Amino acid sequence: MAGSSESGSSPEDEMRISFASHTFIVPKKEINMFPDMGKWKRSQAYADYVGFVLTLNEGVKGKKLTCDYQTSGPVEKLIVLLNTLDRWIDETPPVDQPSRFGNKAYRTWYGKLEKEAENLVSMVIPSELSAAVAETAVYLKESVGNPTRIDYGTGHEAAFAAFLCCLCKIGVLKVDDQLAIVFCVFDRYLQVMRKLQKTYRMEPAGSQGVWGLDDFQFLPFIWGSSQLIGHPTLEPCHFVDEKVVNEHHKEYMFLECVRFINEMKTGPFPEHSNQLWNISAVPAWSKVNQGLIRMYKAECLEKFPVIQHFKFGSLLAIDPVGS
Numbered sequence: 278m279a280g281s282s283e284s285g286s287s288p289e290d291e292m293r294i295s296f297a298s299h300t301f302i303v304p305k306k307e308i309n310m311f312p313d314m315g316k317w318k319r320s321q322a323y324a325d326y327v328g329f330v331l332t333l334n335e336g337v338k339g340k341k342l343t344c345d346y347q348t349s350g351p352v353e354k355l356i357v358l359l360n361t362l363d364r365w366i367d368e369t370p371p372v373d374q375p376s377r378f379g380n381k382a383y384r385t386w387y388g389k390l391e392k393e394a395e396n397l398v399s400m401v402i403p404s405e406l407s408a409a410v411a412e413t414a415v416y417l418k419e420s421v422g423n424p425t426r427i428d429y430g431t432g433h434e435a436a437f438a439a440f441l442c443c444l445c446k447i448g449v450l451k452v453d454d455q456l457a458i459v460f461c462v463f464d465r466y467l468q469v470m471r472k473l474q475k476t477y478r479m480e481p482a483g484s485q486g487v488w489g490l491d492d493f494q495f496l497p498f499i500w501g502s503s504q505l506i507g508h509p510t511l512e513p514c515h516f517v518d519e520k521v522v523n524e525h526h527k528e529y530m531f532l533e534c535v536r537f538i539n540e541m542k543t544g545p546f547p548e549h550s551n552q553l554w555n556i557s558a559v560p561a562w563s564k565v566n567q568g569l570i571r572m573y574k575a576e577c578l579e580k581f582p583v584i585q586h587f588k589f590g591s592l593l594a595i596d597p598v599g600s
Contacts, residue, residue: 296447301412304588307595311581318579321600322593326435327578329442330496334566336455338503341528342464346456351449354401359465361397362421365389366472379427383477387424394418402449409447412590416440419588421470422479429474430482431495431576432583437466438496443592459500464530467497471537483582490552494534495573501531502566513565517546517557 308317317323348356369389371380390397398414399407420437422429441458444450450458473479474493481492490498505511515521516535526532538550547554559565577583589595 296406296409299408300591301408302590303411304415304590304593306586307589308581308585308587314579314581314584316595316597317584317587319597320589320595321598322587322589322595323578324598325446325593326439326442327574329445330438330499330573331570333455333459334500334503334570337459337500339507340456340460340504342460342504342530343528344456344460346460347453348457348461349451349454351401351444352454352457352461355444355462356465358397358401359462359469362390363469363472366469366476371476371478378478378480380477381427383422383427383473383479384424386473386477387421390421391418391424401444402447406447406449409443409592412592413440413443413447415588415590416443419586420466422473423482426480426482427477428480428482429470429493430583431493432482432586434470434494434496435577435583435587437463439587439593446592459530463496463500467494467530467533470494475541483580490569490572490576491534491538491550495569495577497530497534499566499569499573501529501534502562502569504529505531505562506566508562513557513559513562517554 308314365386369382369386372382374381394414394417395410398417399410402410402413416436416439420433420440422433441450441462445454445458470493481489511521511525511529516532519539522532522536522539526536535553538553539546542549556565556568559568
């Protein structure tokens, strides 16, 4: 996207001009029955979403969370948005209730987001693209868990990645923002989600328990394993060593995920996180990364219980690729 066209305007400016006359759509569900899954896998949305995940995967390869990267105005505004969600958790303490899990105060917190989502997103999107606010805000609302079930899972995480993907598609986030998208915005999102999960004791949505990779997240394991490709000393076998995790978790997303699991779960690691334990036996991070991408497609993107909740609009369209 770097460089400029003959007219002297940048591709970003041209993208904004083209979106000025674009018809935005409030996203809705399209995958209502299992046979609809074929429609999803052939869709422009699937191609764009997977492309987005893989582009970021390539962008963070071999880089630490603490490396230098630029933070643009929109990235800073996204951090302000996430800080607001964090502050609302502090303002909405858990209530006393008989059940340990699924604290009902979460619904009060979620109610604030539902009411304010479009206002929050309009602070990130420039006024000339205000028509995109309603479409993109849906993905933000979908990205923090379900207020009925008080649960959170990889489908909610995917909605946040979709939210960021939409911001890229309308030119608010640029190619130069790649590192900041993962290391700054997505990392902050994870911090807020972990606080939500702990504060309101949220249930894992559609968790496979001990046979799943993690109760709540998946993408930080993919991008986090890419960060570790080519590391001179840290190998996959090291992440089951708590000392190594505590030493390096601020630099590598994968290790921060493991640290959170160690904090939340008791008992031997192979028992509570069997899949991860198996992954620690893989010899190289590049193999771990490739395996996790395949697993993400199979266990998340190609699973009806996850994708039935995904919403499609004009930016992430259900139409077949190239139509």
